[in-house]
Amino acid sequence: MxxxxxxxxxxxxxxxxxxxxxxxxxxxxxxxxxxxxxxxxxxxxxxxxxxxxxxxxxxxxxxxxxxxxxxxxxxxxxxxxxxxxxxxxxxxxxxxxxxxxxxxxxxxxxxxxxxxxxxxxxxxxxxxxxxxxxxxxxxxxxxxxxxxxxxxxxxxxxxxxxxxxxxxxxxxxxxxxxxxxxxxxxxxxxxxxxxxxxxxxxxxxxxxxxxxxxxxxxxxxRRLAGDRVSFTCASPADLAVLVPGATDLSVTGNTVAARVTDGPAAIAETLRAAFEKGLTITAAETFRPTLDDVFLSLTGRSLREENTK
Known part of the structure; x- marks a missing residue:
C-alpha cells in the first residue's frame, strides 16, 4: 500500500x-x-x-x-x-x-x-x-x-x-x-x-x-528495552551480584533495581540464589517496558518529555 x-x-x-x-x-x-x-x-x-x-x-x-x-x-x-x-x-x-x-x-x-x-x-x-x-x-x-x-x-x-x-x-x-x-x-x-x-x-x-x-x-x-526488576533486601550490595543478566543496575538504600531480558524469570532466579546465600528478600517487583523505554534506550532521552516540550 x-x-x-x-x-x-x-x-x-x-x-x-x-x-x-x-x-x-x-x-x-x-x-x-x-x-x-x-x-x-x-x-x-x-x-x-x-x-x-x-x-x-x-x-x-x-x-x-x-x-x-x-x-x-x-x-x-x-x-x-x-x-x-x-x-x-x-x-x-x-x-x-x-x-x-x-x-x-x-x-x-x-x-x-x-x-x-x-x-x-x-x-x-x-x-x-x-x-x-x-x-x-x-x-x-x-x-x-x-x-x-x-x-x-x-x-x-x-x-x-x-x-x-x-x-x-x-x-x-x-x-x-x-x-x-x-x-x-x-x-x-x-x-x-x-x-x-x-x-x-x-x-x-x-x-x-x-x-x-x-x-x-x-x-x-523486548529487544530494545527489556523488563525492569526491583528487590528490597537488608543486604542490597550482596544481592546486586545475584541478579542474572542485569544491566543498568542501581542500588538505592535497601533497593536493588536493574534491567533484564525476562523479568519474571530473573525474579525467580534471584529469589533462588538469595535463598541459597541466606539473604532475605522482603519485596520483589517486575515492571514491563513501555514504548517510552524503547525510545530512551535508542536515543538516551524520553519521548514523553520531548513531546511535552
Whole structure:
C-alpha cells in the first residue's frame, strides 16, 4: 500500500526528513512515533501529496506521489492535525460537499453520508454548525470526511490530540470498527504511546528525520528495552551480584533495581540464589517496558518529555 525509498525533505538549511524508507502492506495499522520536529508530519504530508519530496521516491496506493498526485488523492483519506471542516458550515453540508468533491453521485452520496453519520454517532449533530461542536465531535466529523469516498488507505495525523480519555476511547472505537468493516490500511502519528502500544500492529520510530526502529511494539520492547526488576533486601550490595543478566543496575538504600531480558524469570532466579546465600528478600517487583523505554534506550532521552516540550 505504501512503498517509500530514501525520502528526504529540506526547508532551506533545515533537513526535516533525511532518507526515510518505509513499506506498509495492505490492511496494516502502523503507528509513527517521534518527538516534535522529528519529521513525522512532514513525511505524512509527502505521502499524501501535500508537499513534494526533495529527493527519493514514494508510491502510495499504487501511484507515484510526484507523477500522479491526483490518483493518490482519489485513493486515500487524510485527517490532519487541524479541523478540516468550515466553522460556519453545517455538518451535513460539509459531508455532502466532500462527497461531491470526490465525484459521488447524489444517491450514492446520501447513502454513504448516512452510513458514516450513523457509524460515527453524528446523527444529532448534522444540522449544527461546526463551530458549535465539541472537540471530540469535530474529530469524529474529520474522520467521516476522510472516509466519505471509502478509501482503502487512511492517514491519521495525531487524531486524538487534545481529547479527554473518554472521547479518545470513543473515537478509536469508531475508527477500529470502520477499519474492520472496510479492511482499511491505517497510518497514524500520535503522541499517546498507549494508543500505539495497544492498537498498532507495527511501530515506526522516527528521530531527526530518520527511521531508527520498525517492528511490533512487543518486539521493540523486548529487544530494545527489556523488563525492569526491583528487590528490597537488608543486604542490597550482596544481592546486586545475584541478579542474572542485569544491566543498568542501581542500588538505592535497601533497593536493588536493574534491567533484564525476562523479568519474571530473573525474579525467580534471584529469589533462588538469595535463598541459597541466606539473604532475605522482603519485596520483589517486575515492571514491563513501555514504548517510552524503547525510545530512551535508542536515543538516551524520553519521548514523553520531548513531546511535552
Amino acid at each position: 505504501i512503498k517509500a525509498k530514501d525520502l528526504t525533505k529540506d526547508f532551506g538549511a533545515v533537513h526535516a526528513v533525511r532518507g526515510i524508507t518505509l513499506d506498509i502492506a495492505p490492511g496494516e495499522l502502523v503507528a509513527v512515533l517521534g518527538p516534535n520536529g522529528a519529521g513525522k508530519t512532514t513525511t505524512m504530508r509527502m505521502l499524501t501529496t501535500l508537499i513534494a519530496p526533495t529527493s527519493g521516491s514514494a508510491e502510495v496506493a499504487g501511484h507515484d506521489v510526484v507523477r500522479s498526485p491526483g490518483e493518490v488523492r482519489r485513493r486515500i483519506g487524510y485527517v490532519g492535525q487541524g479541523n478540516g471542516a468550515g466553522h460556519q458550515h453545517r455538518v451535513i453540508d460539509e459531508l455532502h460537499s466532500q462527497a461531491a468533491i470526490y465525484g459521488l453521485e447524489r444517491g450514492a452520496a446520501r447513502t454513504r453520508v448516512g452510513s458514516l453519520v450513523e457509524a460515527l454517532d453524528l446523527g444529532d449533530l448534522v444540522k449544527r454548525k461546526v463551530s458549535e461542536l465539541s472537540g471530540g465531535q469535530r474529530r469524529r466529523l474529520d474522520v467521516a470526511m476522510g472516509l466519505v469516498h471509502t478509501p482503502k488507505l487512511l492517514f491519521l495525523d495525531e487524531p486524538s490530540t487534545g481529547l479527554d480519555p473518554q472521547n479518545r476511547a470513543n473515537l478509536w472505537e469508531h475508527i477500529l470498527r470502520l477499519r474492520a468493516e472496510h479492511d482499511m490500511t491505517i497510518v497514524l502519528t500520535t503522541h499517546y504511546l498507549d494508543e500505539a502500544d495497544s492498537m498498532a500492529e507495527r511501530v515506526v520510530i522516527v528521530d531527526h528525520g530518520e527511521v531508527i526502529a520498525d517492528d511490533t511494539a512487543a518486539a521493540l520492547k
